[in-house]
Amino acid sequence: MRVKICGITKPEQGLAIAQLGATALGFICVPASPRYISVTQIQAIVSQIPQHIERIGVFANTIIVDICQVAIAGDLTGVQLHGNESPEFCMQLRQELPPGVEIIKALRVRDSQALVQANLYIDCVDTLLLDAYHPQILGGTGKTLDWTTLRQFYPSCPWLLAGGLTPENVSDALNQLKPYGIDLSSGVERAPGDKDLKKVAQLFQQLAARKTLADVESNSKTLRAFFAHREIHQS
Numbered sequence: 058m059r060v061k062i063c064g065i066t067k068p069e070q071g072l073a074i075a076q077l078g079a080t081a082l083g084f085i086c087v088p089a090s091p092r093y094i095s096v097t098q099i100q101a102i103v104s105q106i107p108q109h110i111e112r113i114g115v116f117a118n119t120i121i122v123d124i125c126q127v128a129i130a131g132d133l134t135g136v137q138l139h140g141n142e143s144p145e146f147c148m149q150l151r152q153e154l155p156p157g158v159e160i161i162k163a164l165r166v167r168d169s170q171a172l173v174q175a176n177l178y179i180d181c182v183d184t185l186l187l188d189a190y191h192p193q194i195l196g197g198t199g200k201t202l203d204w205t206t207l208r209q210f211y212p213s214c215p216w217l218l219a220g221g222l223t224p225e226n227v228s229d230a231l232n233q234l235k236p237y238g239i240d241l242s243s244g245v246e247r248a249p250g251d252k253d254l255k256k257v258a259q260l261f262q263q264l265a266a267r268k269t270l271a272d273v274e275s276n277s278k279t280l281r282a283f284f285a286h287r288e289i290h291q292s
């Protein structure tokens with residue numbers, strides 16, 4: 058599963074989080090956010106982490122030329138659009154970004170209308186991300202989504218679940234939904250931009266425990282099928 062830890066501001070925390078198992082690190086490029094970092098700070102973090110870790114810049118209502126400049130200078134593998142970017146904007150951005158840079162469109166889910174809106178983006182982005190709606194704050198709110206409204210959400214492109222995920226509630230969320238990946242920020246923090254490595258470790262322990270359980274279930278299913286098959290052929 059893809060696991061993005063967002064709002065990294067310190068190189069040593071970025072490296073530790075990558076070593077704990079994150080597949081992607083997120084950098085907030087939204088000046089109003091308490092987690093905002095400059096492209097120079099992004100470069101300092103990126104220089105410390107292994108090349109296979111995805112590097113996602115988070116933008117909101119930023120002009121295309123500025124997104125591209127940060128994507129290139131920061132050696133980003135993807136950009137996350139967390140504002141009111143239209144499908145046309147995403148298509149235009151695709152033309153301007155270096156080839157292979159992932160476009161993730163975040164939708165802040167206020168009601169089921171947001172899920173209808175998601176369909177409009179499927180052909181112009183690589184991945185969707187669903188976050189909670191907050192009237193004043195764009196992201197990093199710690200608010201959870203109403204997961205029951207997402208049970209029928211099966212878009213034809215990969216999607217990430219975000220919004221108030223924590224080591225405590227991640228299992229509950231994944232028992233209800235089957236996203237392609239998850240994205241956490243404030244749920245693994247001591248303060249905005251200051252990640253709590255103990256919480257990050259707890260998160261990966263939870264995910265590992267779920268994987269072990271799934272492996273055991275799948276092995277016992279295989280064994281049951283094997284013995285059933287043998288019984289038929291021996292009788």
Ligand SMILES: O=C(O)c1ccccc1N[C@@H]1O[C@H](COP(=O)(O)O)[C@@H](O)[C@H]1O
Nearest residue numbers: 063090196197198199219220221242243
């Ligand atoms: O984290 C921020 O400060 C932020 C600011 C502006 C846009 C997006 C932001 N973060 C994104 O918010 C979600 C969920 O965060 P949380 O887990 O509920 O704290 C995540 O996708 C971040 O990329």
